[in-house]
Amino acid sequence: MDALWQDILSRPGVYAGAICTIGLMTLIYRENAFYRFFEHVFIGLAAGFSIVVLIKEILDPFLYQPVFKKGEWYWTFVFMFGLLFYFIHSRKYNWLSRLPIGFLMGFSAGQAFQGFANTYLPQLAKSFRPLYVTKPDGALDMAQAVNNLIFMIVLVTVMSYFFFSFEQRSKVIRSSAQFGRWVMMVAFGAIFGTTIMARMALLFDRMYFIFSDWLKLVQ
Template sequence: MDGGTLTAALVTLALWTYLYKDNPIFRLAEHLFVAFSTAWWVGELYRNYVKPVVLEDILQQGRWGMVLALLLGVILYARFVPAISWLARYPMSWMLGYGAGYVLAFQVKPLVGQITGSFLKFGSINSVLLWICIVSALVYFFFTISRENVAVSSVATFGKWVILVALGAAFGNTVLFRYTLLMGRVEFMLRDVLKVAQ
């Protein structure tokens, strides 16, 4: 067994000890994980952002326009200096503006696709059922129409049940997903470490 596999096996076991109860071995593994992931990110950010922008684009290729972007990034740190912390709001506003703009520019169209996708031609029980579920779930989220109206409240109540069924399906799917993750780990322990499985 190589060192990498052995380390992975030991760390996996250390984490599993938590299932019995919280203990120092588990916490050691957990802290090591946080430390390694932080170190990994520092390296990745340097390799993917600092190096290509500062060393290559600006210093080697002389794309001085990038300095402006760099400056906006640096200004973000101004919030740690109380006297000039207001400066940090400018790049923050830029980011917020970009985020809102991106959503409005690109995320509306997939939504329209969802709307037109709901124009179902009733050819089977499934399509009728699907359409009723879509519409009633939508009615459940009407907040300005009073529920005192019997028609609205009965559709909304049906909508609530539709949502609960969907959440049940989501719950089941998530639990199964977690099992697949566990299976990946158990397979690693039994096949690669203990070599009892194929």
């Protein structure tokens, strides 16, 4: 027993992590008070961490340092403008909260459009691929040509699936849409498979922590 207490005192972080891991994994059996306790602990730690990040990453570099260290007092107007958010709790002056909300929504919409343009416009440009591809010596690059052909077939068939503006009476369009649907199912299955692999990687990491770092059964 003394050796156990000495081990606990020498590795308190490892024991705390192991107990939290086991407590959260009890959800596999069913929801219980043990799991809910560690769930609240996790939420509390996340909330505390977010407050620290707020202070260190936002308030300190964008308010305290410019205003009190550099003398850039005009940043206080931005801070006061942000405080208008809290007027949403006032029945009489809640209209003031709409000012920063509208500004934030407009700014976010602009950023979203910029991100959309930077992400998808290059993809649209690269969708136009040549079906006849040559090597530097002028010979036909059969592998790249077949790859571009498959890409174009998948692109056209998937897009044909989303033709909802008119009834798909043509057998060619219906067959193309059905093939595009199967292609999307394969893609979604691959995405779901990678998600499962990521979750399994997290599980294996926790299992390795328990059996190696805590119990020292695996070296």
